Amino acid sequence: MNEPVIAVIGGGASGTLAAAHLAASGRPMRLLMVEPGQVGRGIAYATSDHRHRLNVPAGRMSAWADDPEHFVRWLRGHRHPCATAATYAARADYGSYLADVLRTVSQLPQVRLTVLAARAVALAEHHEGLLLSPPATGPSPRPANGSRVRAPPARSGSTPERSPTSMSGTTTPWSASPTAPHSGPAR
Numbered sequence: 352m353n354e355p356v357i358a359v360i361g362g363g364a365s366g367t368l369a370a371a372h373l374a375a376s377g378r379p380m381r382l383l384m385v386e387p388g389q390v391g392r393g394i395a396y397a398t399s400d401h402r403h404r405l406n407v408p409a410g411r412m413s414a415w416a417d418d419p420e421h422f423v424r425w426l427r428g429h430r431h432p433c434a435t436a437a438t439y440a441a442r443a444d445y446g447s448y449l450a451d452v453l454r455t456v457s458q459l460p461q462v463r464l465t466v467l468a469a470r471a472v473a474l475a476e477h478h479e480g481l482l483l484s485p486p487a488t489g490p491s492p493r494p495a496n497g498s499r500v501r502a503p504p505a506r507s508g509s510t511p512e513r514s515p516t517s518m519s520g521t522t523t524p525w526s527a528s529p530t531a532p533h534s535g536p537a538r
């Protein structure tokens with residue numbers, strides 16, 4: 352049986368969390384994230400100024416509803432050993448946390464994640480499914496290499512049945528490969 356292919360357009364907080372929860376579902380799948388910037392940042396968490404703080408305490412910012420201390424533990428392990436659920440963390444740190452969450456679950460063996468560093472501009476019906484068109488960076492409205500990502504038909508409430516046939520231009524937004532073998536706990 353072919354694994355479903357799911358495209359997430361935009362890798363801000365919403366897209367990153369959606370992709371992470373899909374990946375953590377335990378089902379085999381191919382995930383395609385289309386994001387021109389860094390995964391997990393979006394508008395709110397792209398700042399590098401650590402005076403820019405979350406307006407919600409860390410104990411209410413976990414990626415996992417069933418593990419409300421998850422972000423607090425991450426903060427303690429990666430940034431602030433003394434962080435508590437009441438800490439107002441830097442927004443930049445939250446962006447790093449979101450990227451780390453997705454990176455971790457994408458290492459599950461049943462998940463294949465590809466991040467396409469591009470901006471999606473069109474989605475059109477195609478005889479093989481849906482044709483997702485990201486442009487190349489620069490002024491050209493079309494990719495210089497003519498790349499297109501073909502995804503199967505996606506209907507509301509259903510999953511696609513066929514794989515993309517082309518994903519040229521992909522890049523890795525993290526130092527570790529998102530498709531590296533699983534080497535630790537899912538979270």
Ligand SMILES: Cc1cc2nc3c(=O)[nH]c(=O)nc-3n(C[C@H](O)[C@H](O)[C@H](O)COP(=O)(O)OP(=O)(O)OC[C@H]3O[C@@H](n4cnc5c(N)ncnc54)[C@H](O)[C@@H]3O)c2cc1C
Nearest residue numbers: 361362363364365366385386393394395405406407470471
């Ligand atoms: C200054 C500021 C501070 C905030 N602080 C907090 C806070 O402390 N706590 C809190 O809970 N919420 C905060 N928010 C709200 C926050 O924005 C949302 O919680 C959340 O980050 C929104 O994420 P998003 O992914 O929906 O949107 P965005 O963050 O806007 O992300 C959208 C992403 O989609 C990408 N994108 C757009 N178009 C395309 C395209 N055509 N193809 C591919 N990719 C595309 C963009 O590059 C971007 O990465 C804040 C918002 C702002 C503006």
